Amino acid sequence: MADPTTLLAATLPDAAARALYLAVLREGGRIRAEEVGAGDREALGRLVELGLLVPQLVDNSYSAVDPRAVVERIGAEIRRAGARLLAEADQVPEQLRDLTRAYDTAPRREPGLGRARVITGKAEIRHEVEQLTQEFASEALSAQPGAARDAGQLAESLARTRRYLERGGAIRCLFELGARTDPGAVTYAAAATAPGCAIRVLDRPFKRFLVFDRTVAVIPAEPDLSNAAVVDDPATVAFIVEAFEQLWQRSDSVDWASLDGGAPESDLRDQIARLLAQGLTQRSIATRLGLGERTVAGHIARLRELYDAETLFQLGWQMRGARDA
Numbered sequence: 001m002a003d004p005t006t007l008l009a010a011t012l013p014d015a016a017a018r019a020l021y022l023a024v025l026r027e028g029g030r031i032r033a034e035e036v037g038a039g040d041r042e043a044l045g046r047l048v049e050l051g052l053l054v055p056q057l058v059d060n061s062y063s064a065v066d067p068r069a070v071v072e073r074i075g076a077e078i079r080r081a082g083a084r085l086l087a088e089a090d091q092v093p094e095q096l097r098d099l100t101r102a103y104d105t106a107p108r109r110e111p112g113l114g115r116a117r118v119i120t121g122k123a124e125i126r127h128e129v130e131q132l133t134q135e136f137a138s139e140a141l142s143a144q145p146g147a148a149r150d151a152g153q154l155a156e157s158l159a160r161t162r163r164y165l166e167r168g169g170a171i172r173c174l175f176e177l178g179a180r181t182d183p184g185a186v187t188y189a190a191a192a193t194a195p196g197c198a199i200r201v202l203d204r205p206f207k208r209f210l211v212f213d214r215t216v217a218v219i220p221a222e223p224d225l226s227n228a229a230v231v232d233d234p235a236t237v238a239f240i241v242e243a244f245e246q247l248w249q250r251s252d253s254v255d256w257a258s259l260d261g262g263a264p265e266s267d268l269r270d271q272i273a274r275l276l277a278q279g280l281t282q283r284s285i286a287t288r289l290g291l292g293e294r295t296v297a298g299h300i301a302r303l304r305e306l307y308d309a310e311t312l313f314q315l316g317w318q319m320r321g322a323r324d325a
Helices: 004-011 015-026 038-050 067-095 097-105 122-135 151-166 177-181 183-193 234-250 256-260 268-277 282-289 293-307 312-324
Strands: 030-032 053-056 061-064 116-120 139-144 170-176 198-202 209-212 216-220 227-231
Touching: 015 030, 015 038, 015 061, 038 053, 038 061, 067 097, 116 122, 122 151, 122 209, 122 216, 122 227, 139 234, 151 170, 151 183, 170 177, 170 183, 170 234, 177 183, 177 198, 177 282, 183 198, 183 256, 198 234, 209 234, 216 234, 227 234, 268 282, 268 293, 268 312, 282 293, 293 312
Parallel strands: 139 170, 170 198
Antiparallel strands: 030 061, 053 061, 116 227, 139 209, 209 216, 216 227
């Protein structure tokens, strides 16, 4: 069953048909078949199908018809289609009544018990997160450190993000600083922020967790992320939310669209300088930014020349002094 919008598009003349109709009007509202060029045959057929041109068999010509008559006919067809769709919409609740009843009677997590429910297996965790996005659809807070996920996981996460936003939810997400140099993470973030997701980066370590509607949190139960704990204790969730807000205040905004388009966002050396000033080692900086140690070493060498520092310790000390000043 075609919906009214589709029906309207299908019953209106396209650009070529409109141009031919106007040309017929300029010729007095009548055109002979032999006067129609080969390139206009399809447009002619469309106008005849719509009733805007009527064939005259006696002299093998076509006469233009007042569009008002076509308007009345198309309007009536759309109104009939709309009435049928409204009638079908009224039947939907009854058609899904058995599924609704089954959903309402299915075993459910009892809120506010102050216990952590452990979910085992990454597939089950993804299923649980999907369920939580349906049940708690107003706000999602997400802290996602670590290496970027593969393309399939990013695509699945992007689809879930878009569905959440389309239902009116708000999402804020934290990435590690190295996400800015990871092509997959940049592409994901550019696509996710376009419809309204807020994604920032943080230049210090943080833990992975999710919070929905400030009511339920999902945290790792194993270091390898194979198990997760779902927590709904109000005091615990409030503590996690407060931790997120503090991290969010310390995080930096990113122009993900520009990064995805290949535009430089900031001087990489400034990022390395800031991490050195915080006391991180060369290896730690390389890991944090997702760069090779040689790349970081090259930038550090130029910074040592700039600050006239002989050792890495001396460089960090001088840079901390410069930053404090």
